[in-house]
Amino acid sequence: MVNAPGTAQQATQTGDAETPRQVGKYHEPLFDGPLITAAYQQALRQGTGVLDALRTVNRVAATTEASVVVMAYWASVRDWGPTHFARDLASAGAAGAMIVDLPSEQAGPWMAAARAAGVHTPQLVSRQASDAELDRIAATATGWVYAPAADARTGYTGQLDIPALTTFTERLHAAGPTPVVTGIGISTPDKAAQVRSLVSGVVIGTPVVRPLLELGSSHGLRAAADHVSAFAEALSPTHRTNLGTPVGIR
Structure with a gap:
């Protein structure tokens, strides 16, 4: 995965899935599992940093019509400088x-820097967010809001x-x-199909990263691309769940 990041990104683009996250400076993994x-x-350990992520973004953006969106922790943005990062x-x-x-106190400066650079600012929304917090996020997020x-x-x-989702x-x-x-x-294509009528898109990470991490470059790339294709099929208008019930799309 790390030795050929651009290749991995390009291989998984064939399924029209969301672009996988890019690796920057590691911070406390508040969002991520093992x-x-x-x-x-x-x-x-292999020396990957923000510059490598930027190069990968550039390679992917040059070879696909899909929008490339980066997920990062604030430490990477803070250390690079919000304006420079954007x-x-x-x-x-x-x-x-x-x-x-x-951080809420940094949201304003980051949004301003991103807006000036023409970069969308999707936001992660806590399931415990109050109505006031939802209104604030809805007013500032662009691109999408991420509902876990x-x-x-x-x-x-x-x-x-x-029902809760x-x-x-x-x-x-x-x-x-x-x-x-x-x-x-959203760990399986069937689960993607279950939520498809509720949202405009599904973000997958672990199902794609797992084969890249565990199988190595050659076999991992093929397995990751197959996973993306399976998820894309599950999100298509004609897909049916295992129960045989048509799933609507919004």
Whole structure:
């Protein structure tokens, strides 16, 4: 994965899935579970940094029509400098960046820097967010708002509370017109199909990162691309769940 990041990104683009996250400086993994944390650590051991992520963004943006969106922790943005980070992302061809642990006191400066650079600012929304917090996020987020499907870290494979997710996404849709996407807990294509009618998109990470981390470059790339294709098929208008019930799409 780390030795050929651009190749891995390009291989997984064939399924029209969301662009996988890019690795920057490692920080306390508040958002990520063991597998993606292990991927971060491996990348750091091999010397991967923000410049490598920017190069990967540039390679992917040059070879696909899909929008490239980076997920990062605030430590990477802070140390690089918010203005420089936003400008460098834009220069590399990124469409947006979601800072998963963005401190509330830094939200204003980061949003201003990103807006000036023409970079979208998707935001992660806590499932415990108040109506006032949802209104604030709806007013400042661009691109999308990220509604976790489970109150857990990435890599969660347990059952999803679909009624709770339905209520959560309805609150977000009521707060503003920004598209809502979901992730965390969407561990299989069938689970993607279950939530498809609730959101505009599904973000997957662990199912794609796992084969890249565990199988190595050659076999891992093929397996990751196959996973992306399976998720893309599950999100298509004609897909049916295992119960044979047609799933609507919004």
